[in-house]
Amino acid sequence: MATLGIPQNTIEVLQKYNFNFQKKFGQNFLIDTHVLEKIIEESGITKDDFVLEIGPGIGTMTQYLCENAREVAAVEIDKNLIPILADTLSAYDNVEVINDDILKVDINKLAEEKNGGKPIKVVANLPYYITTPIIMGLFESHVPIDSITIMVQKEVADRMQVGPGTKDYGALSLAVQYYAKPEIVAIVPPNCFMPRPNVGSAVIRLTRHKEVPVQVNDEKLMFKIIRASFNQRRKTLANGLNNAPDIHLSKEVIQESIEELGVPVIAYGEFINSVIDFLIVAFVIFLIIKQMNHFFPKAPAKEVRKCPFCREALADDATRCPHCTAVIDDAAAAK
Numbered sequence: 001m002a003t004l005g006i007p008q009n010t011i012e013v014l015q016k017y018n019f020n021f022q023k024k025f026g027q028n029f030l031i032d033t034h035v036l037e038k039i040i041e042e043s044g045i046t047k048d049d050f051v052l053e054i055g056p057g058i059g060t061m062t063q064y065l066c067e068n069a070r071e072v073a074a075v076e077i078d079k080n081l082i083p084i085l086a087d088t089l090s091a092y093d094n095v096e097v098i099n100d101d102i103l104k105v106d107i108n109k110l111a112e113e114k115n116g117g118k119p120i121k122v123v124a125n126l127p128y129y130i131t132t133p134i135i136m137g138l139f140e141s142h143v144p145i146d147s148i149t150i151m152v153q154k155e156v157a158d159r160m161q162v163g164p165g166t167k168d169y170g171a172l173s174l175a176v177q178y179y180a181k182p183e184i185v186a187i188v189p190p191n192c193f194m195p196r197p198n199v200g201s202a203v204i205r206l207t208r209h210k211e212v213p214v215q216v217n218d219e220k221l222m223f224k225i226i227r228a229s230f231n232q233r234r235k236t237l238a239n240g241l242n243n244a245p246d247i248h249l250s251k252e253v254i255q256e257s258i259e260e261l262g263v264p265v266i267a268y269g270e271f272i273n274s275v276i277d278f279l280i281v282a283f284v285i286f287l288i289i290k291q292m293n294h295f296f297p298k299a300p301a302k303e304v305r306k307c308p309f310c311r312e313a314l315a316d317d318a319t320r321c322p323h324c325t326a327v328i329d330d331a332a333a334a335k
Contacts, residue, residue: 002063005033026127054124
């Protein structure tokens with residue numbers, strides 16, 4: 001039975017092995033059973049599935065995976081965790097722990113050996129500093145994947161899921177959405193981890209597309225263009241692509257291609273600089289006028305002539321008040 005989701009049990013294991021958290025590995029262990037159950041539920045794991053877990057830690061989520069999947073392969077980079085995992089997973093005969101860097105593991109070979117080359121499911125509580133390389137490594141290596149259900153930094157999850165027209169939309173959004181449909185399925189606060197991270201977290205499920213949204217002849221070139229397009233947001237698209245060191249196309253070819261697509265050419269950097277220049281000039285003019293007012297004071301306002309009876313304003317040459325019809329005596333009006 002899975003027991004490590006209970007904080008006290010996690011503490012006991014850590015104390016038993018005198019384990020020290022390694023900051024370089026971004027280790028934050030889950031200690032909330034509700035979150036663990038939610039991850040299993042949203043990943044859609046069944047007894048027919050082979051699951052790859054990345055970064056099992058002390059085996060907290062691994063226990064849940066073993067109880068719900070046919071077989072689990074857990075890849076852990078920290079050799080200090082291997083004896084702990086041997087202990088915490090000793091009750092399960094459907095798990096293999098691999099002490100290696102996930103970026104160096106031949107996952108295609110693993111999927112072929114363990115699942116006959118059929119799509120696998122990936123579940124992970126990823127170290128936040130290496131989230132993007134792991135996800136893109138899985139996709140770009142064309143590993144047969146059904147879905148990836150992962151815990152990531154909330155900000156990163158938002159960028160994966162967001163659509164065009166927002167400030168968070170960028171190269172990561174396009175890359176992930178080219179391969180999969182992203183959906184944030186849970187928001188996880190810092191107090192669900194040990195030790196507590198300094199940022200909020202989210203569980204996001206990436207369901208692999210049966211077919212990619214667009215067919216391209218060269219995926220690598222496409223992603224180079226995507227990265228270059230967002231690397232210099234203040235420049236025009238043409239200049240951004242032309243300045244990219246790994247895109248070997250002339251500026252003329254780039255410009256013609258953009259024009260063929262009907263994309264408007266807007267020099268965002270120049271536009272912003274023009275707005276800033278205008279605001280500076282306007283502020284300087286305001287200060288000059290304000291200073292000049294000290295040298296040219298306004299003439300005192302002329303006293304308004306009023307009716308001595310109703311006190312309404314009168315024209316300078318009026319002999320009768322248009323308001324109360326009283327006859328105006330100049331001497332009386334002057335009072």
